[in-house]
Amino acid sequence: VSSLAIDNIGLLVTNDPALGEGDLGIMRDVALVLDGERVVSVGASERGATPADERIDAGGRCVIPGFVDSHTHLVFAGDRADEFAARMAGAPYAAGGISATVTATREATTASLRELAASRRAEALRAGITHLEVKSGYALDSAGERRLCELGGELTDDVTFLGAHLVPPEYADRPDDYVALVCGEMLSECAPHARWIDVFCERGAFDAEQSRAVLRAGREAGLGLRVHANQLGLGPGVQLAVEMGAASADHCTYLSAADVAALAGSATVATLLPATDFSTRQPYPDARRLLGAGATVALATNCNPGSSYTTSMSFCIALAVREMGMTAEEALSAATLGGAMALQRSDVGVLTPGSRADLVILAAPSYTHLVYRPGVPLIHTTVLGGRVEWTQPDLK
Numbered sequence: 001v002s003s004l005a006i007d008n009i010g011l012l013v014t015n016d017p018a019l020g021e022g023d024l025g026i027m028r029d030v031a032l033v034l035d036g037e038r039v040v041s042v043g044a045s046e047r048g049a050t051p052a053d054e055r056i057d058a059g060g061r062c063v064i065p066g067f068v069d070s071h072t073h074l075v076f077a078g079d080r081a082d083e084f085a086a087r088m089a090g091a092p093y094a095a096g097g098i099s100a101t102v103t104a105t106r107e108a109t110t111a112s113l114r115e116l117a118a119s120r121r122a123e124a125l126r127a128g129i130t131h132l133e134v135k136s137g138y139a140l141d142s143a144g145e146r147r148l149c150e151l152g153g154e155l156t157d158d159v160t161f162l163g164a165h166l167v168p169p170e171y172a173d174r175p176d177d178y179v180a181l182v183c184g185e186m187l188s189e190c191a192p193h194a195r196w197i198d199v200f201c202e203r204g205a206f207d208a209e210q211s212r213a214v215l216r217a218g219r220e221a222g223l224g225l226r227v228h229a230n231q232l233g234l235g236p237g238v239q240l241a242v243e244m245g246a247a248s249a250d251h252c253t254y255l256s257a258a259d260v261a262a263l264a265g266s267a268t269v270a271t272l273l274p275a276t277d278f279s280t281r282q283p284y285p286d287a288r289r290l291l292g293a294g295a296t297v298a299l300a301t302n303c304n305p306g307s308s309y310t311t312s313m314s315f316c317i318a319l320a321v322r323e324m325g326m327t328a329e330e331a332l333s334a335a336t337l338g339g340a341m342a343l344q345r346s347d348v349g350v351l352t353p354g355s356r357a358d359l360v361i362l363a364a365p366s367y368t369h370l371v372y373r374p375g376v377p378l379i380h381t382t383v384l385g386g387r388v389e390w391t392q393p394d395l396k
């Protein structure tokens with residue numbers, strides 16, 4: 001175990017209002033000292049004098065907590081670029097497109113799935129994502145879902161069992177039998193390899209009654225709850241998530257006044273996935289309305305091959321500010337601390353003494369550049385658990 005000092009930080013986002021100004025807890029001209037996987041101190045920059053085994057000079061740049069991506073589907077095979085192109089040419093998005101990925105994923109070897117997922121994880125690190133959640137959901141049979149949960153577990157301790165992603169073709173005329181499989185044998189196979197259970201509560205996927213059954217079974221198996229809710233239209237998903245005490249209701253593109261009130265009056269985080277609405281030509285969720293009501297908002301990539309094939313949290317932040325009425329501060333908070341809250345973790349999404357040493361040095365003097373310079377790669381360096389995992393080779 002060795003210590004690392006990141007010195008000469010021009011602007012540091014701690015996400016701890018007790019440490020600095022505003023909700024982001026901003027400090028200026030400071031140094032961070034990391035020891036092993038943890039932050040040990042945040043203090044005035046000593047211009048090279050901060051004691052540590054190794055030292056990085058941040059050159060006055062902005063340092064933020066690493067992005068916490070609380071919603072991804074990283075483990076899959078196949079490519080749906082043609083479906084995307086058709087959609088851009090006018091075809092509508094429907095939940096059934098998932099079955100194309102299910103076919104490819106079922107046919108893929110474990111070695112190839114592992115390699116594909118690892119390369120996406122590496123891509124996410126280069127995009128500044130230091131912690132992420134990974135869902136199953138592209139096998140839809142017991143052994144296959146277990147395989148996806150196990151592969152997800154090689155990337156993160158926040159694995160989500162999503163057997164209730166879609167009714168597979170072989171159960172098309174008996175969906176309740178599929179729900180029984182998910183709640184029974186499939187859950188037994190997957191629960192030991194997962195922390196969470198999720199259900200796609202949407203017209204064309206699972207209705208309220210089926211979704212409630214899945215969540216209840218997951219809770220009884222000791223899993224925390226998450227819900228894909230209100231992506232394609234108004235529906236029961238958000239209020240079901242709140243009623244069941246889910247950690248997060250994800251998408252929230254279409255919300256009634258009662259949905260907003262339910263989220264605001266609960267600990268359920270509203271996780272918004274604007275790259276999905278971008279990629280499916282849907283309206284964006286009304287983040288302003290949620291924040292105004294007092295709901296907690298997270299931003300996540302929803303990285304998946306059908307509706308949002310991106311690992312760029314910076315892109316999500318830019319969309320949140322440009323299209324959803326969030327300030328740069330709110331969007332940055334939602335992509336870091338908000339993601340941590342959606343995963344009910346206190347060790348990530350903040351940079352305070354004792355937190356995990358997961359951070360990003362931006363190639364910019366402030367986080368506003370994430371929005372101000374859209375599409376520009378501004379992730380200078382990603383530090384994961386106190387170790388430099390990525391640094392842009394041509395940036396000084």
Ligand SMILES: [Zn+2]
Binds near residue numbers: 071073228302304
């Ligand atoms: Zn999703």
